[in-house]
Amino acid sequence: MSTYKVLGLMSGTSLDGLDMAYCHFIEENGRWKFSIERIKEVSYTNEMREYLKNAIFLSEEDHAQLHKDYGIWLGEQSKHFIDEENLEVDFISSHGHTSHHRPEDGFTFQLGDGQLLANTSKKQVVCDFRTKDVTLGGQGAPLVPIGDKLLFREYDFCLNLGGISNISFDDTGVRIAYDIGLANMPLNYITQRMGLDYDENGNRARTGTLDHDLLQKLNSLAYYKLPYPKSTGYEWFTGEIVPLIQASKATNIDLLHTFIHHNCEQIANEVKKYAVKTPNKLLTTGGGALNQFFMDTLQEKLGSTATVSTPSKTLIAYKEALVFALMGVLRLKGETNVLRSVTGAREDSSSGEIFYPTTD
Incomplete structure (x- = not known):
């Protein structure tokens, strides 16, 4: 029986800030048990809140830059949290921040470059949980x-x-x-x-x-x-x-x-x-x-x-970060983490992109 130690990251449409939940998961007799061990909220500055809120209106070039910048910022916040709490983290599971969501056009985008997040935090990362479902004809939401x-x-x-x-x-x-x-x-x-x-x-x-x-x-x-x-x-x-x-x-x-x-x-x-x-x-x-x-x-x-x-x-405040942490566990186990009965996709999927830190 393994314990999965995961840092879940969540930024929602309310734009309050970044929710970080350090969670433990154990699978026992086919049932999952969890505990939320540590939490932290990092409030957005007014400048960042406006930047994220208006990401939908950015040019392609500026949007790409925000994707990179936000990925680095997520990595910095994660590393600081891990270091200050001396956490033993197997990997980071990040929802990112949704800038575009048009499943009817086959398109959704979550800000927060996974490779840069991994490089900055020095941890394995699972992120981008919506795109695969949208390519399978689903809404890419809700995932919780x-x-x-x-x-x-x-x-x-x-x-x-x-x-x-x-x-x-x-x-x-x-x-x-x-x-x-x-x-x-x-x-x-x-x-x-x-x-x-x-x-x-x-x-x-x-x-x-x-x-x-x-x-x-x-x-x-x-x-x-x-x-x-x-x-x-x-x-x-x-x-x-x-x-x-x-x-x-x-x-x-x-x-x-x-x-x-x-x-x-x-x-x-x-x-x-x-x-x-x-x-x-x-x-x-x-x-x-x-x-x-x-x-x-x-x-x-x-x-x-x-x-x-x-x-x-x-x-109340960290349930979504908790669930995205679980979704990362399921992805690494190759198990279903997005349900077609929920999203309308052609099939269930094990969604999420996996990144490993590099020194490049």
């Missing part, structure tokens, strides 16, 4: 459901609230997962207009008033009517959501209030659609799970269909 299936079997539904919301569950023995829609992306956009990093516990949103006109427009968005498999991202937000925010006459606090109600209505709709018993256990992770008004509103919309369960703050 393999972790839900293998690490969190006791929950009926696993909900992640990052920049966007995605859900994962078993339907007649097959794992299903897809992006529901919005989560923190509009909330972050609005709080930044207010000069705030975030709305702690949703305290400001809780005092707001519902904008019924905006709520109706949000609930009518075409994306919600699409069948799964489906995924979305920053392009959808900037193209369809930002114009609605900018056109609204509502106050920022009323906007926060309305978006949380909208998010929770859409999530509850999906859970109720697939719930086969009552009550269900719903595991909620990601930054949105730290927003108490978000959680209270979600429980209210779900009613008796499901009980919202929020785990430790460490698991």
Whole structure:
């Protein structure tokens, strides 16, 4: 029985920063056990946040340079974390940062050059977990459901609230997962207009008033009517959501209030659609799970269909880094780490590119 010691790296659409989770995994009797041994978040500077946020608009040459620069930066941060905590690391498993995601065009791109990350950190690296699935006709997302299936079997539904919301569950023995829609992306956009990093516990949103006109427009968005498999991202937000925010006459606090109600209505709709018993256990992770008004509103919309369960703050914040660490283990073992039932690809795959440090 082997213990895999992995440093998982995750940067999500919310652009808070780099999440690093040093994890141990053991496979015992066909079941995976895990522990998160050390964690660290490195916040992005305003300059880096803007650079990453606007990567989609960069020229091909500038985008290629950012890919290299970010790979070196990831390597530097990893090496510093490993050294300061004196960690014994078998390899690094990196999600990178998604700059482009257009699976309908057969294209997705995760920033963070794997070779430069390996060279800088002096560790083996597994990264770029989405591209292979897209070449197989899949959405390349969401990827976390393999972790839900293998690490969190006791929950009926696993909900992640990052920049966007995605859900994962078993339907007649097959794992299903897809992006529901919005989560923190509009909330972050609005709080930044207010000069705030975030709305702690949703305290400001809780005092707001519902904008019924905006709520109706949000609930009518075409994306919600699409069948799964489906995924979305920053392009959808900037193209369809930002114009609605900018056109609204509502106050920022009323906007926060309305978006949380909208998010929770859409999530509850999906859970109720697939719930086969009552009550269900719903595991909620990601930054949105730290927003108490978000959680209270979600429980209210779900009613008796499901009980919202929020785990430790460490698991809330670092679950995605944990899962990408596991995906790296599965890749090195040659086992499935991306599910076609989730992404819509022609077949399951063992995805991820492997890099070894060189001295060149």
